[in-house]
Amino acid sequence: MxxxxxxxxxxxxxxxxxxxxxxxxxxxxxxxxxxxxxxxxxxxxxxxxxxxxxxxxxxxxxxxxxxxxxxxxxxxxxxxxxxxxxxxxxxxxxxxxxxxxxxxxxxxxxxxxxxxxxxxxxxxxxxxxxxxxxxxxxxxxxxxNVPDLPGIDRVSTLTNTSMLALESVPEHLVVIGGSYIGLEFAQMYRRFGARVTVVEQSPRLVMREDEEVSAAIREILESEGIVVRTGAQCIRFAPHAAGVAVGVDCTAGEPEIVGSHVLLAVGRxxxxxxxxxxxxxxxxxxxxxxxxxxxxxxxxxxxxxxxxxxxxxxxxxxxxxxxxxxxxxxxxxxxxxxxxRIPAYALFIDPPLGRVGITETEARASGRPLLVGRRPMTRVGRAVEKDETRGFMKVVVDAQTSRILGAAILGTGGDEAIHGILDVINAGIPYTALQQAVPIHPTVSELIPTMLGEMRTVS
CATH class of the missing domain: 3.50.50.60 (FAD/NAD(P)-binding domain)
Structure with missing residues (x-):
């Protein structure tokens, strides 16, 4: 029936x-x-x-x-x-x-x-x-996604789901994948006390972001003792007495990493x-x-x-x-x-990355005249007061229409502050509406109008 x-x-x-x-x-x-x-x-x-x-x-x-x-x-x-x-x-x-x-x-x-x-x-x-x-x-x-990498059927690996079942801190966590899920787990377990190595096939972390964003994220992670191996073109696995041997062919560094645990963070x-x-x-x-x-x-x-x-x-x-x-x-x-829908998302490492719209790289590829503003978090009072000055904020504007095309805020509160820019893009109004706002002091958001006022023309 x-x-x-x-x-x-x-x-x-x-x-x-x-x-x-x-x-x-x-x-x-x-x-x-x-x-x-x-x-x-x-x-x-x-x-x-x-x-x-x-x-x-x-x-x-x-x-x-x-x-x-x-x-x-x-x-x-x-x-x-x-x-x-x-x-x-x-x-x-x-x-x-x-x-x-x-x-x-x-x-x-x-x-x-x-x-x-x-x-x-x-x-x-x-x-x-x-x-x-x-x-x-x-x-x-x-x-x-569990990729069919050489030797993967011979070793024990973790995914974002099985990682949540761990009740102890790994001695050495090897994260396969240098994007959003992998980097969040990498930093949190490093802060819990694990040695952490991130292995990424691409030449840099979070490839969808601008190069300067990727570089800043890498610097943040490495400053906390996380080892980053990019350009790993031939990732392979083998059992080891201490856990799992991960083979990598990179332009620099040891050809093999031995980890107690391996997290696969290579997509969905x-x-x-x-x-x-x-x-x-x-x-x-x-x-x-x-x-x-x-x-x-x-x-x-x-x-x-x-x-x-x-x-x-x-x-x-x-x-x-x-x-x-x-x-x-x-x-x-x-x-x-x-x-x-205006694309927006965040990477929840510390400090977080808030992103909206297109990147500067994508905007430049369009060939349109641009205005670009940038401000380091060392010049954001709220970040200085909290002694959390890593990162920067950046905005990209179409010089002809005065519409904001995209922005990135890598810094304390960046995942929240980005919403002011998202709202302006979604409303379809020129950046000058945000530039003329009177934001609350001291906040991260208060420096967005300042950054807009300091934009420079790029070709």
């Missing part, structure tokens, strides 16, 4: 529960299917637990610097990793429980647990149950393998991401894909925005599009 609903949502990640709330409020009957943990990546293995760990690592780092602030602590700083892990687990558990309770108490929403699989464009199977609806929303998220892949998308006729790209149009509809009428599985964004905030786009278009008579 097949149960009929007005809508089916696959996955209780960032977009799914909120969409269920909007649809049920509109009077629709909704079935929401979750195969494992409510809340998705962010709540369980992403933002919430990792940023809780980052906060603990920051506390340890600040405690070690206590004497610089005139605060004297007796004896060395010790890490209680069991307590650190318990705190992160509690944050995730509370959020996960909250999401599940909300859904189970939602009028008009039927919650099913199990793996969903398409049987046709409008019918899904969950175990022995069959569900049918004219509207199906796929929100299945993604997971860590969508959880679309076992959905039976072929039975529904839903098209995917070669990497398994579901192809969607500018309003997140798939090639099959009545089926949408939201969140990480559609390849249009890899962040919690973009997944939530996917929900907003779909709900506005279906329920509010709007015509919102993914292409209207």
């Amino acid at each position: 097949t149960a009929d609903f007005d809508a089916i949502i696959i996955g209780a990640g960032q977009a799914g529960p909120s969409l269920a709330g909007r649809l049920t409020d509109a009077g629709m009957s909704v079935a929401l299917i979750e195969r494992k943990l409510f809340g998705g990546t962010c709540v369980n293995t992403g933002c919430m637990p990792t940023k809780t760990l980052v906060a603990s690592a920051y506390a340890a780092h600040l405690a070690r610097r206590g004497a610089e602030y005139g605060v004297v602590l007796d004896g060395p700083v010790r890490i209680d990793m069991t307590r650190v892990k318990a705190r992160a687990d509690e944050v995730s558990r509370n959020a996960r429980t909250g999401v599940e309770n909300w859904l189970r108490g939602m009028k008009g929403c039927t919650v099913l647990q199990g793996a969903a699989r398409f049987e046709s464009p409008d019918t899904l199977a969950v175990g022995d149950e069959r569900l049918r609806a004219p509207r199906i929303f796929i929100n299945v998220g993604g997971r860590a 892949r969508p959880n679309t393998d076992d959905l039976g998308l072929d039975k529904a006729g839903v098209a995917t790209d070669p990497r398994g991401y579901i192809r969607v149009d500018d309003q997140l509809a798939t090639n099959v009428p009545g089926i949408w894909a939201l969140g990480d599985c559609n390849g249009r964004g890899a962040f919690t905030h973009t997944a939530y925005n996917d929900f907003e786009i779909v709900a506005a278009n279906l329920l509010d008579g709007q015509a919102r599009r993914v292409s209207q």
Whole structure:
């Protein structure tokens, strides 16, 4: 027997529960299917637990610097990793429980647990149950990519998920991948007391950023004792008495690194393998991401894909925005599009990197006349007062239209201060509107108008 609903949502990640709330409020009957943990990546293995760990690592780092602030602590700083892990687990558990309770108490929403699989464009199977609806929303998220590197099947490795299960600090953590996830784990575990080596195939860290941003990030990490190996063109693994031997072919440095633990942080892949998308006729790209149009509809009428599985964004905030786009278009008579979204994100090392829009490199490649402003954090009063002066802020403006094209703030509070620039870009107003603002002193944001006033023409 097949149960009929007005809508089916696959996955209780960032977009799914909120969409269920909007649809049920509109009077629709909704079935929401979750195969494992409510809340998705962010709540369980992403933002919430990792940023809780980052906060603990920051506390340890600040405690070690206590004497610089005139605060004297007796004896060395010790890490209680069991307590650190318990705190992160509690944050995730509370959020996960909250999401599940909300859904189970939602009028008009039927919650099913199990793996969903398409049987046709409008019918899904969950175990022995069959569900049918004219509207199906796929929100299945993604997971860590495990590359087929030489010897990887002979050793034990960790991903961002299994890292969260550690109850002790590794003696030597080797991080494969020098981008956002890898660098956050690298710094936090260095601050917990581990030796850390980052191995990156590309010639520099976080390749999507401008070279000066990459260089500054590397300098920050190396200043804390993290070893960075870039240009590793032939990464390979072998068992070793002390853990894992990681072979690297770099232009400099030892050809082999021996670590007690290895973290793979080399990208993500969508959880679309076992959905039976072929039975529904839903098209995917070669990497398994579901192809969607500018309003997140798939090639099959009545089926949408939201969140990480559609390849249009890899962040919690973009997944939530996917929900907003779909709900506005279906329920509010709007015509919102993914292409209207201003790209913005952060790298949560310390100090954090806040980024919005395009980089200076990308702007220069367009050939348009530019204005570029830059200010080191050593000239930001708030950073000086906190004695956290590493990094800089930079903004890129179209000289003809006076519109801000992009900005980066690598420095204390950069992940928060960047939002003032994001708001101006999103509003489509000239940079002069922000330049003429009167910001609060002392803050990091107060130096943004100053930086805009000091911009120089570049070609």
